[in-house]
Amino acid sequence: MESKLETISLPHLPASLPIHVALFRNVQNSAFLRQQLLAGNADFEYAMIDASLVFSRAHAMAAVFRAMNDYLNSRLKSHNVHSEIVFSFNPTNNIAESFRKLGISDSTKDLLIIKVSVSPDITHDSVATHLASSVEGVPMSFDDSTLSEIHDINKIKKLYKLGALPSPAVKADPSQPMPGAAKDLLESSLIGAIALRGS
Amino acid sequence: MTEEYKPPALPSPFTNTTPAPTLLVQGAEAHLYKTVSLDPSIPAALKVRPSKPYRHPILDRRLTRQRIIQEARCLVKLVREGVSVPAVLAMDWEGQGGEESAWGGAWLMMEWIEGPVVRVVLEQWEAWMKKHATALDASQMPMEEDRVRGLMKRIGLTIGGLHKAGVVHGDLTTSNLMLRSPAQGQRQETGLAASAVSMEGEVVLIDFGLAAQSTQDEDRAVDLYVLERAIGSTHPRSEQFFDSVLLGYRESHKGAGSTLKRLEDVRMRGRKRSMIG
Numbered sequence: 001m002e003s004k005l006e007t008i009s010l011p012h013l014p015a016s017l018p019i020h021v022a023l024f025r026n027v028q029n030s031a032f033l034r035q036q037l038l039a040g041n042a043d044f045e046y047a048m049i050d051a052s053l054v055f056s057r058a059h060a061m062a063a064v065f066r067a068m069n070d071y072l073n074s075r076l077k078s079h080n081v082h083s084e085i086v087f088s089f090n091p092t093n094n095i096a097e098s099f100r101k102l103g104i105s106d107s108t109k110d111l112l113i114i115k116v117s118v119s120p121d122i123t124h125d126s127v128a129t130h131l132a133s134s135v136e137g138v139p140m141s142f143d144d145s146t147l148s149e150i151h152d153i154n155k156i157k158k159l160y161k162l163g164a165l166p167s168p169a170v171k172a173d174p175s176q177p178m179p180g181a182a183k184d185l186l187e188s189s190l191i192g193a194i195a196l197r198g199s
Numbered sequence: 200m201t202e203e204y205k206p207p208a209l210p211s212p213f214t215n216t217t218p219a220p221t222l223l224v225q226g227a228e229a230h231l232y233k234t235v236s237l238d239p240s241i242p243a244a245l246k247v248r249p250s251k252p253y254r255h256p257i258l259d260r261r262l263t264r265q266r267i268i269q270e271a272r273c274l275v276k277l278v279r280e281g282v283s284v285p286a287v288l289a290m291d292w293e294g295q296g297g298e299e300s301a302w303g304g305a306w307l308m309m310e311w312i313e314g315p316v317v318r319v320v321l322e323q324w325e326a327w328m329k330k331h332a333t334a335l336d337a338s339q340m341p342m343e344e345d346r347v348r349g350l351m352k353r354i355g356l357t358i359g360g361l362h363k364a365g366v367v368h369g370d371l372t373t374s375n376l377m378l379r380s381p382a383q384g385q386r387q388e389t390g391l392a393a394s395a396v397s398m399e400g401e402v403v404l405i406d407f408g409l410a411a412q413s414t415q416d417e418d419r420a421v422d423l424y425v426l427e428r429a430i431g432s433t434h435p436r437s438e439q440f441f442d443s444v445l446l447g448y449r450e451s452h453k454g455a456g457s458t459l460k461r462l463e464d465v466r467m468r469g470r471k472r473s474m475i476g
């Protein structure tokens with residue numbers, strides 16, 4: 001299967017710790033993937049996030065950065081940096097809740113998968129190969145226009161308790177992006193909530 | 200011989216950042232750097248509150264942590280409410296290296312606001328007026344004054360929005376007000392002499408280091424009073440236009456009237472309330 005895995009070098013992080021990100025739609029084997037996570041299968045140590053709760057690239061990167069900073073300072077609250085990334089998407093300090101709400105479930109169709117090169121043998125190619133053989137889904141580009149077709153604004157607002165935000169109008173046509181101002185406002189509020197978690 | 204100046208060390212993870220963040224301002228409480236956000240094409244402001252070695256480490260950590268969190272909470276709340284302030288991008292209040300660490304500081308990464316501070320705009324305008332006052336014809340003078348009144352009114356509206364959202368700034372000066380430069384290609388300087396100072400752009404409030412959540416008329420009135428005094432002392436030629444700030448403020452929200460009434464009291468006694476009695 002064609003790989004759309006993107007490898008990102010986030011500013012401020014050591015160059016030796018690139019982030020690999022893959023987005024899949026219409027995933028068929030979520031139950032299997034979740035089972036591997038629960039079983040602690042090291043080959044499947046990924047951050048697996050329900051992509052319907054991912055608003056934008058910047059939203060995802062804010063969560064990754066929060067987890068990476070806590071990782072670099074040895075203050076992870078969960079098992080590893082990958083579970084920490086899932087937890088970092090959560091606006092509150094409840095780890096179990098974050099996995100339940102944001103993590104992969106048996107019925108997840110759209111999936112964001114993130115892997116950090118925490119050891120030298122984790123490379124773009126190794127991750128791409130493993131994902132291609134393990135995830136039964138359609139690889140998509142990790143960009144805002146794809147995410148805007150996948151994400152569920154109402155679910156995101158509910159999770160982050162941002163219901164009072166001016167609703168960016170019900171999207172009659174999902175292919176149309178939200179108006180710029182409303183998008184910026186929601187995105188900034190999400191990123192702020194991620195930064196402030198636990199304060 | 201003076202020692203060679205050594206800029207303060209950056210906290211992790213910004214020791215990795217290339218190019219290194221550039222130090223812009225070094226205050227008593229914090230250092231401000233310009234760097235990039237998590238998208239290398241978008242700039243960001245980094246405010247670092249270093250630990251203070253003369254304070255007891257536990258107290259130091261607690262104060263630094265409280266203050267940076269307070270600032271970030273205010274900013275996040277204001278962004279949600281649609282008040283124009285820099286958005287919070289990332290932060291860290293934990294210090295580094297465990298409980299008895301060497302560094303009890305904290306940092307806050309914020310949206311970069313491109314544009315001049317109002318202090319510079321007014322200074323330039325006053326200098327320009329001084330130089331051209333005699334050459335201006337009868338119609339230009341009131342036009343120039345109207346531009347300043349317009350700016351003052353926008354400032355009043357913005358402060359009103361801030362107070363309406365339940366936050367007081369605590370240190371309102373013209374250095375803590377910016378004019379966000381319009382995106383390139385959108386400038387619309389209408390009929391201005393080339394040398395005149397631009398007053399375009401959205402008014403943005405910055406530096407919430409002393410901000411607090413409050414809806415009390417007293418705190419709000421002190422915000423206005425501090426700004427009035429700041430303009431009076433920094434921009435003598437613009438002081439006469441401060442009324443326009445209050446005009447904008449009055450229009451901004453329902454509670455403005457009682458705050459403006461309280462401002463009269465504050466003017467009589469100054470910022471500090473008497474501790475006697």
